[in-house]
Amino acid sequence: MTPAPPAGGPATIIHLVPHTHWDREWYEPFQVFRMRLVELVDQLLDAMEADERLAFTLDGQLATVDDYLEVRPEHRERLVALIAAGRLAIGPWQILMDEFLVSGETIVRNLELGWHAAERLAGADAAMPVGYLPDMFGHVAQMPQILRRAGIRHAVVWRGVPAAIDRNAFVWRAPDGSEVRAEYLVGGYGNGAYLLAIPDKLGEKVARYVETSRAFYGDRSILAMYGTDHAVPSPRLAEIVAGVNAAQPAGGVEIRIETLATYIRAYDAALADPAAPDPAPAPVWAGELRSAARANMLSNVTSARIDIKMAAARAERTLERYAEPLAALHGGTWPERLLELAWRRVVDNSAHDSICGCSQDAVVDQVLSRFAEAEQIGRGIVAAAIRPLAEATPRGRVVVVNPSPHERVDLVEIDLDVPAAWEAVELELPGGERLPTQLVERPETVLRRLPLTGRQVPELFARRLHGRELFGHSLDGHLIEREGATSRLTLLVDDPAASAEFDVDGILDSVAAAVSAGPNDPWEVVVVRGDRRRLLAAVSAPPLGPTTVAPVEAAGAPARPIANAVVVDGRTIRNGLVSVAVDELGAMTIEGGGVHLEGAGRLVDGGDFGDTYNYGPPAEDRIVDRPSVVVVAQLESGPLRGRLDVVARYDWPIGLAAGGTARAEVNAPVEVTTTLELRAGEPFARVRIAFTNPARDHRVRWHLPLPAPTDRSAAEGQFAVVERGLTVEAGHGEVPLATAPAAAFVHAAGATILLDHVTEYELLDGRELALTVLRSTGLISRNENPFREDPAGPEVAVPDAQLIGPWEMAFAVMPHAGSWADAGVLAAVEAYRLPFATAAGRATGSKEAAEPQASGPALPSPPATGLALDGRGVVLSALRRRGSALEIRMLAQTDKSTEARISGLPIGAAWDVDLLGRRGDDIALAEDGSLRIALGPWEIRTVRFEADASAR
Ligand SMILES: [Zn+2]
Numbered sequence: 007m008t009p010a011p012p013a014g015g016p017a018t019i020i021h022l023v024p025h026t027h028w029d030r031e032w033y034e035p036f037q038v039f040r041m042r043l044v045e046l047v048d049q050l051l052d053a054m055e056a057d058e059r060l061a062f063t064l065d066g067q068l069a070t071v072d073d074y075l076e077v078r079p080e081h082r083e084r085l086v087a088l089i090a091a092g093r094l095a096i097g098p099w100q101i102l103m104d105e106f107l108v109s110g111e112t113i114v115r116n117l118e119l120g121w122h123a124a125e126r127l128a129g130a131d132a133a134m135p136v137g138y139l140p141d142m143f144g145h146v147a148q149m150p151q152i153l154r155r156a157g158i159r160h161a162v163v164w165r166g167v168p169a170a171i172d173r174n175a176f177v178w179r180a181p182d183g184s185e186v187r188a189e190y191l192v193g194g195y196g197n198g199a200y201l202l203a204i205p206d207k208l209g210e211k212v213a214r215y216v217e218t219s220r221a222f223y224g225d226r227s228i229l230a231m232y233g234t235d236h237a238v239p240s241p242r243l244a245e246i247v248a249g250v251n252a253a254q255p256a257g258g259v260e261i262r263i264e265t266l267a268t269y270i271r272a273y274d275a276a277l278a279d280p281a282a283p284d285p286a287p288a289p290v291w292a293g294e295l296r297s298a299a300r301a302n303m304l305s306n307v308t309s310a311r312i313d314i315k316m317a318a319a320r321a322e323r324t325l326e327r328y329a330e331p332l333a334a335l336h337g338g339t340w341p342e343r344l345l346e347l348a349w350r351r352v353v354d355n356s357a358h359d360s361i362c363g364c365s366q367d368a369v370v371d372q373v374l375s376r377f378a379e380a381e382q383i384g385r386g387i388v389a390a391a392i393r394p395l396a397e398a399t400p401r402g403r404v405v406v407v408n409p410s411p412h413e414r415v416d417l418v419e420i421d422l423d424v425p426a427a428w429e430a431v432e433l434e435l436p437g438g439e440r441l442p443t444q445l446v447e448r449p450e451t452v453l454r455r456l457p458l459t460g461r462q463v464p465e466l467f468a469r470r471l472h473g474r475e476l477f478g479h480s481l482d483g484h485l486i487e488r489e490g491a492t493s494r495l496t497l498l499v500d501d502p503a504a505s506a507e508f509d510v511d512g513i514l515d516s517v518a519a520a521v522s523a524g525p526n527d528p529w530e531v532v533v534v535r536g537d538r539r540r541l542l543a544a545v546s547a548p549p550l551g552p553t554t555v556a557p558v559e560a561a562g563a564p565a566r567p568i569a570n571a572v573v574v575d576g577r578t579i580r581n582g583l584v585s586v587a588v589d590e591l592g593a594m595t596i597e598g599g600g601v602h603l604e605g606a607g608r609l610v611d612g613g614d615f616g617d618t619y620n621y622g623p624p625a626e627d628r629i630v631d632r633p634s635v636v637v638v639a640q641l642e643s644g645p646l647r648g649r650l651d652v653v654a655r656y657d658w659p660i661g662l663a664a665g666g667t668a669r670a671e672v673n674a675p676v677e678v679t680t681t682l683e684l685r686a687g688e689p690f691a692r693v694r695i696a697f698t699n700p701a702r703d704h705r706v707r708w709h710l711p712l713p714a715p716t717d718r719s720a721a722e723g724q725f726a727v728v729e730r731g732l733t734v735e736a737g738h739g740e741v742p743l744a745t746a747p748a749a750a751f752v753h754a755a756g757a758t759i760l761l762d763h764v765t766e767y768e769l770l771d772g773r774e775l776a777l778t779v780l781r782s783t784g785l786i787s788r789n790e791n792p793f794r795e796d797p798a799g800p801e802v803a804v805p806d807a808q809l810i811g812p813w814e815m816a817f818a819v820m821p822h823a824g825s826w827a828d829a830g831v832l833a834a835v836e837a838y839r840l841p842f843a844t845a846a847g848r849a850t851g852s853k854e855a856a857e858p859q860a861s862g863p864a865l866p867s868p869p870a871t872g873l874a875l876d877g878r879g880v881v882l883s884a885l886r887r888r889g890s891a892l893e894i895r896m897l898a899q900t901d902k903s904t905e906a907r908i909s910g911l912p913i914g915a916a917w918d919v920d921l922l923g924r925r926g927d928d929i930a931l932a933e934d935g936s937l938r939i940a941l942g943p944w945e946i947r948t949v950r951f952e953a954d955a956s957a958r
Pocket residue numbers: 027028029141358359
């Protein structure tokens with residue numbers, strides 16, 4: 007590992023790693039920082055070519071390389087030569103993400119993108135095999151497993167490392183038991199940045215650095231990260247280092263210029279040789295790293311710009327759970343490039359300053375537009391994937407697709423053409439079974455009445471008719487009535503039975519003939535649409551597969567009784583599994599699963615003199631948590647869906663007094679509408695909170711008192727469910743708030759809150775869960791933040807982070823006794839987060855097939871089968887095509903060993919792959935043709951298999 011020491015005693019080696027930390031966008035937008043990057047890499051290439059002693063580490067992310075080469079494609083070979091020589095370290099990530107605010111799958115795709123881009127640029131193993139995580143605001147529990155399953159045995163971390171780690175290296179263990187050697191960047195990723203800054207005092211500075219490092223390094227050699235944010239290295243570095251080394255006495259200090267890969271690789275030899283003595287018997291840390299003992303944790307980025315977190319969740323879920331799986335199973339040509347473009351946007355946005363919402367407003371605008379684009383591509387892929395199913399389904403029927411890998415019932419809301427004469431409507435499944443429906447809306451059939459003269463009627467067509475389009479509808483027929491003083495022209499639009507080839511010229515000709523005799527005669531033109539109804543039905547669909555429904559006239563006995571139907575009774579809504587009662591002040595009692603949650607839904611508004619990183623209350627806070635008026639209105643009464651609106655009026659202070667000493671004395675009225683929704687058969691209450699935010703510098707939280715005190719919460723996120731206590735470790739000058747992120751759900755004694763997006767929660771005093779609904783702040787970093795001593799960035803104004811204007815947030819509350827695992831929370835998460843997709847049938851057959859019939863249109867059997875993934879605690883993370891194979895990534899979201907079963911398709915050869923797609927062991931098929939895969943607790947597993955192409 008180290009060369010023989012010079013005579014006179016072993017030298018202390020300083021491994022000097024020149025680098026820069028490159029925030030791609032932050033207090034300046036991407037293009038501004040990129041111009042600096044181009045300048046930096048230009049200088050770097052010149053310097054490294056001029057002095058072959060120089061080495062450099064490009065911040066562990068391929069983004070720095072891509073962004074440079076996009077401007078300087080002609081310098082590609084210069085970069086490749088330095089990488090090949092081992093002097094320039096790149097990757098392994100595509101971008102340095104935030105770990106808590108994106109999905110586990112996004113973290114995996116980030117690594118996949120970065121690793122493969124490095125390979126394409128500079129050959130196999132070009133990426134630095136080090137999980138470099140220098141600036142992330144804490145680290146997720148499963149990171150060691152993610153790294154190990156990509157063949158990486160090392161992590162390098164800074165923030166979040168707890169006080170218990172008292173040296174420069176430790177063993178970091180994931181919930182599944184995977185371990186990496188973690189290098190702790192004592193003092194941060196710029197700990198050696200100023201080591202050689204003062205030419206007259208080089209020896210003195212180096213000696214002092216060695217001395218202060220001893221506490222963590224003992225007599226081991228020392229890592230010094232030489233560089234900082236957006237910093238250009240000195241071209242004279244090697245010369246300076248040579249000077250320092252030459253001036254050292256025998257047995258003094260030897261500085262070596264290395265890449266981080268070179269430094270870390272030295273430990274691989276030690277790890278590979280079990281006989282070799284451990285260079286540093288390391289303490290073990292299991293689980294996430296969220297301590298503020300020696301560096302800012304900046305934990306309230308979770309609630310900064312919540313709109314970004316919402317957009318991230320929408321984009322991720324669209325790609326992970328709809329676009330890829332449905333395109334893989336039901337689509338035509340695999341949309342590889344479109345998915346790459348969409349994922350690239352999601353991964354780019356996962357950069358810690360981007361997803362955290364601690365950036366300039368212009369940056370956030372770009373982040374939101376990237377997420378929107380990713381979601382738009384995803385939705386387009388879903389539509390294209392379902393289109394073959396819709397095209398094989400007759401008009402009048404609706405295709406319903408289940409995104410979950412197990413059979414499920416979901417409430418679908420669909421618009422159907424239904425004859426006006428039908429009193430009640432049922433939906434018929436392919437097997438003939440009939441489902442009851444709930445009417446949501448029956449729109450007016452007369453769209454317009456226009457009093458015109460005979461002369462004006464043809465003018466109407468001349469101006470308003472484009473092809474068949476009239477007033478935004480399709481003109482499909484007409485009727486002329488000439489009785490009485492006023493003649494009438496009825497125009498029939500949007501007729502589901504109309505032929506695609508219908509020619510409107512026939513209508514124009516007969517109307518022209520009818521009006522020609524009396525240009526001044528009065529006419530009434532009536533635009534009429536056939537009867538349509540918006541209906542709800544609880545439809546069952548196969549795993550990741552389709553079913554179809556068609557409207558039929560309800561006759562005789564009701565289709566089948568609705569299990570756990572919803573009943574709304576004044577201020578109470580219930581379905582036999584869960585009930586919610588609202589009192590005069592708007593407080594709710596939620597009951598279910600043997601648990602009473604009293605006083606739920608207190609909305610607490612307080613001041614925030616903090617910034618995007620850290621909440622910080624004003625010196626004298628004024629809490630507003632009592633509405634002045636509460637009105638409860640029934641929106642829907644069941645039996646499939648019931649909804650209550652609870653409208654509460656509050657007076658929130660409009661901002662803070664000057665200097666942040668207190669909240670403003672002036673209040674603004676705000677009407678908060680809380681919509682409570684229960685669905686038949688669901689054991690949870692859906693909650694949606696909407697208001698127009700009139701205030702600045704404040705935090706709004708939704709409180710849920712627990713039925714019994716507890717000292718821990720369990721939060722889902724990034725392939726794990728982590729337990730957290732009531733306190734967090736501090737030390738570096740942050741007030742230790744136990745606010746933390748949760749992705750799909752958070753659980754504490756007697757209640758689980760199902761979440762739509764990564765949400766900030768706090769277990770208050772062990773008695774209440776508080777969810778942050780909105781946090782309004784106006785500065786990236788406030789120098790005088792009352793809850794943080796060390797500033798987190800520049801004091802740049804971000805007025806848009808006040809989020810003035812319309813605001814909405816949704817979640818669901820599931821009361822239950824016992825643990826989340828035993829209460830069926832994972833199934834509830836699927837039901838809450840993954841609504842069925844629907845598409846109207848498009849097959850045009852006989853007229854009979856297109857018109858709703860008493861027995862429903864004739865039906866071919868659904869053309870495609872889905873795929874089932876079963877097993878206690880087994881969760882689907884990804885399903886996509888890889889070449890001719892299907893790849894499925896699953897997670898054992900349980901602390902017990904389990905077995906996953908993959909079935910539903912004819913399966914050929916099957917084999918394991920790692921997270922980078924490298925082939926592992928073959929997997930034998932079970933006798934019934936399914937794949938049965940034993941999974942350890944919290945194991946992430948990726949397998950590929952050949953599926954019979956005709957089955958897709
Ligand atoms: Zn950073």
